[in-house]
Amino acid sequence: MAVQTAQLESYLESFTDFVRATAPETPAWLRDLRDTAFARFCEVGFPTTRNEDWRFTNISALARIPFRPARETDRVVAASLASSHLAAWHMENALSRLVFIDGLFVPALSTIGALPQGVVIDSLRNQIAQRPAFVAEHLGRYLDTVRDPFCALNTAFLEDGAFVHVPRGIALERPIHLLFVSTAGPAHTPTMTHPRNLIIAEEEAQAAIFEDYVSFGAEIHAFSNAVTELVARGNSNIEHFLIEREHLQSFNFSTLRIEQARSANVASHSLLAGGALVRNNVHPVLAGEGGECLINGLFIGSGRQHLDNYMLVEHASPHCASRQFYNGILDQHAHGVFHGRIIVHKNAQKTDAKQTNRNLLLADDAQIDTKPQLEIYADDVKCTHGATIGQIEDNALFYLRARGIGEIEARRLLLEAFAGECLGRIKSGPARDYAQAVVEARLFALATPAPSPAGAAETKERNWEEVG
Amino acid sequence: MSLLEIRNLHARVGGHEILKGIDLQVNAGEVHSIMGPNGSGKSTLAQVLSRREAFEVTEGAILFHGKDLLAMKPEEAACEGIFMAFQYPVEIPGVGNAYFVRTALNAIRKYRGLDQLDAMDFLPLYREKMRLLDMDEQFMNRSVNEGFSGGEKKRNEILQMAMLEPSLAILDETDSGLDIDALRIVAQGVNAMRSPDRAMIVVTHYQRLLDYITPDFVHVLVDGRIVRSGGADLALELEEKGYVSIESEARQTAPASA
Numbered sequence: 001m002a003v004q005t006a007q008l009e010s011y012l013e014s015f016t017d018f019v020r021a022t023a024p025e026t027p028a029w030l031r032d033l034r035d036t037a038f039a040r041f042c043e044v045g046f047p048t049t050r051n052e053d054w055r056f057t058n059i060s061a062l063a064r065i066p067f068r069p070a071r072e073t074d075r076v077v078a079a080s081l082a083s084s085h086l087a088a089w090h091m092e093n094a095l096s097r098l099v100f101i102d103g104l105f106v107p108a109l110s111t112i113g114a115l116p117q118g119v120v121i122d123s124l125r126n127q128i129a130q131r132p133a134f135v136a137e138h139l140g141r142y143l144d145t146v147r148d149p150f151c152a153l154n155t156a157f158l159e160d161g162a163f164v165h166v167p168r169g170i171a172l173e174r175p176i177h178l179l180f181v182s183t184a185g186p187a188h189t190p191t192m193t194h195p196r197n198l199i200i201a202e203e204e205a206q207a208a209i210f211e212d213y214v215s216f217g218a219e220i221h222a223f224s225n226a227v228t229e230l231v232a233r234g235n236s237n238i239e240h241f242l243i244e245r246e247h248l249q250s251f252n253f254s255t256l257r258i259e260q261a262r263s264a265n266v267a268s269h270s271l272l273a274g275g276a277l278v279r280n281n282v283h284p285v286l287a288g289e290g291g292e293c294l295i296n297g298l299f300i301g302s303g304r305q306h307l308d309n310y311m312l313v314e315h316a317s318p319h320c321a322s323r324q325f326y327n328g329i330l331d332q333h334a335h336g337v338f339h340g341r342i343i344v345h346k347n348a349q350k351t352d353a354k355q356t357n358r359n360l361l362l363a364d365d366a367q368i369d370t371k372p373q374l375e376i377y378a379d380d381v382k383c384t385h386g387a388t389i390g391q392i393e394d395n396a397l398f399y400l401r402a403r404g405i406g407e408i409e410a411r412r413l414l415l416e417a418f419a420g421e422c423l424g425r426i427k428s429g430p431a432r433d434y435a436q437a438v439v440e441a442r443l444f445a446l447a448t449p450a451p452s453p454a455g456a457a458e459t460k461e462r463n464w465e466e467v468g
Numbered sequence: 469m470s471l472l473e474i475r476n477l478h479a480r481v482g483g484h485e486i487l488k489g490i491d492l493q494v495n496a497g498e499v500h501s502i503m504g505p506n507g508s509g510k511s512t513l514a515q516v517l518s519r520r521e522a523f524e525v526t527e528g529a530i531l532f533h534g535k536d537l538l539a540m541k542p543e544e545a546a547c548e549g550i551f552m553a554f555q556y557p558v559e560i561p562g563v564g565n566a567y568f569v570r571t572a573l574n575a576i577r578k579y580r581g582l583d584q585l586d587a588m589d590f591l592p593l594y595r596e597k598m599r600l601l602d603m604d605e606q607f608m609n610r611s612v613n614e615g616f617s618g619g620e621k622k623r624n625e626i627l628q629m630a631m632l633e634p635s636l637a638i639l640d641e642t643d644s645g646l647d648i649d650a651l652r653i654v655a656q657g658v659n660a661m662r663s664p665d666r667a668m669i670v671v672t673h674y675q676r677l678l679d680y681i682t683p684d685f686v687h688v689l690v691d692g693r694i695v696r697s698g699g700a701d702l703a704l705e706l707e708e709k710g711y712v713s714i715e716s717e718a719r720q721t722a723p724a725s726a
């Protein structure tokens with residue numbers, strides 16, 4: 001379906017403004033990349049639920065809102081944000097912390113730190129200016145902008161994000177924290193951002209990278225549409241994290257495209273706690289023999305949150321293993337989706353692919369759609385999948401209460417145990433502690449019967465007056 | 469005042485009346501044994517005492533330390549001093565054994581206005597009780613009852629009891645399925661808990677446990693009623709004659725209520 005005229009006009013206008021504003025700094029190759037992507041977006045438009053990939057997620061509410069990109073003028077306001085305003089999202093022990101306000105890198109709020117020889121951690125925009133040839137070689141090379149209009153849209157408005165390059169044999173012991181703050185802006189109008197991250201881990205490199213999406217200020221509609229391309233060269237070891245905990249007027253779409261070479265070991269951990277309508281795409285391609293990919297996730301929804309996890313795991317080489325584990329906790333009217341697609345290409349013999357989706361529904365109106373989709377073109381493979389949907393077990397709840405533990409605390413313990421399955425799969429200690437604190441805060445809100453909506457603890461409304 | 473006073477207790481579960489008028493008085497320091505055939509309502513009585521909501525009390529009253537037990541939630545009953553060792557202990561994946569017991573102990577201490585115990589205060593105590601029950605320290609960090617053998621689960625119940633120090637302990641077939649060594653260890657753990665200000669209700673099918681834990685009173689529960697009460701020797705008589713004869717004797721002596 002083509003983009004509706006009114007929507008198209010809004011996006012066309014934004015794109016024209018964007019192209020004009022960024023023209024001086026834009027090399028020709030990037031202009032081409034954006035133009036092609038925008039043309040593709042206009043051609044296919046937003047998906048409807050008739051599209052199999054979007055069957056459980058209706059995005060018409062998003063399509064109706066005339067989002068505009070955050071512009072240069074807004075950055076003056078962004079710059080008045082002090083680091084104290086970001087204290088709630090401070091990660092202890094981070095190697096580097098890059099802060100992006102409405103999609104744009106803010107050096108004053110960021111700390112790169114002392115890095116081992118050859119490691120580059122920077123904003124993508126800086127790197128496009130400084131190392132255009134290296135960036136051009138990778139940027140957009142792995143992403144499928146034809147299939148997914150949101151990836152096309154991201155590429156059309158591609159401007160900034162994080163750039164991480166870990167050279168051969170370097171192990172970064174501490175995590176890299178990328179903090180994406182969406183704000184209501186000074187005008188309190190719906191803003192869209194299209195963060196674009198490029199992560200290149202050379203052979204035998206090791207790193208943990210955290211993408212953390214939060215909101216600041218009044219709860220105005222915001223649309224964050226991020227794309228990360230992660231290249232894991234031979235024998236590298238990468239842990240990637242996504243935390244979504246924006247306020248309840250947020251639309252958060254993200255795509256993690258992983259390209260794995262021989263014997264590379266990659267883990268993707270997603271934690272969806274906030275946002276109104278969230279779509280989490282994880283798309284690893286196991287392109288070299290002996291690669292291993294862990295796709296681990298937890299989604300926790302209440303109110304009317306809609307949390308959609310779309311996995312596309314491609315086995316393109318023999319002897320690779322992929323493990324998908326997603327746990328969902330849904331309360332009130334929340335709607336969760338787990339769509340786990342596995343494609344085993346013809347030559348990918350001895351593939352070992354496993355998929356498990358476990359869900360707890362805490363209320364009658366909570367809903368989960370879980371759908372495995374296996375497409376196997378090789379003949380010597382092992383693929384298993386399973387899904388469960390249950391409630392908090394009454395026997396377990398009574399057992400805890402019979403020992404003196406109050407009902408709320410007992411529920412919280414059981415929810416934490418269920419969430420703990422996912423946290424337990426995180427290798428990096430500091431990253432696990434950080435994720436655990438987010439989960440605990442979210443579950444505390446969930447177990448406590450109060451009218452306060454999801455994530456209220458972290459996304460308390462703050463006004464620009466306080467900031468400026 | 470008795471520690472526990474049950475008066476004319478009627479209870480139903482799943483639409484069926486299971487307890488049909490129970491009267492029982494338990495004083496501090498006493499050990500009562502409740503015996504009876506399958507399905508007679510022993511566990512139902514234990515669950516009512518620990519306030520499981522699915523067991524609906526339709527008539528009667530229970531006073532515990534003089535307070536209305538039936539008005540309490542399970543956690544309140546536990547904080548007031550009731551402990552039931554489950555016939556079928558529940559597995560709780562993802563919740564560590566030691567963490568669970570410390571959380572429970574602290575909930576009870578909070579209820580009673582006592583300080584919270586941190587891990588440093590708690591662990592030596594916990595370790596000591598584990599030794600008493602001959603439990604390996606590795607159980608500490610394992611999930612509650614997950615993958616435990618039957619005997620290990622039962623020992624874990626007694627370990628919890630030893631930590632929580634209830635004033636009324638109800639042991640629901642803690643002996644069932646135990647081999648003789650495990651039975652001795654469990655009985656030893658229970659005996660160590662006997663004290664003048666604590667009472668116990670020991671639910672069992674078999675006389676065997678009573679060789680180690682000598683009860684002051686034995687009650688025979690048949691079809692939701694206590695049909696006979698006596699001293700420790702009643703258990704021996706039961707062992708000899710079986711429930712059937714006791715049941716029919718009881719029916720003969722009280723035909724009107726059948």
Ligand SMILES: Nc1ncnc2c1ncn2[C@@H]1O[C@H](COP(=O)(O)OP(=O)(O)OP(=O)(O)O)[C@@H](O)[C@H]1O
Binds near residue numbers: 505509
């Ligand atoms: N949740 C339930 N729903 C329906 N019926 C139940 C439920 N729990 C117990 N019952 C029934 O209540 C009756 C008494 O059960 P209870 O477990 O109290 O017996 P018991 O004396 O402990 O037996 P056993 O020696 O087998 O442990 C049985 O007929 C049982 O089937």
Ligand SMILES: [Mg+2]
Binds near residue numbers: 511
């Ligand atoms: Mg029973």
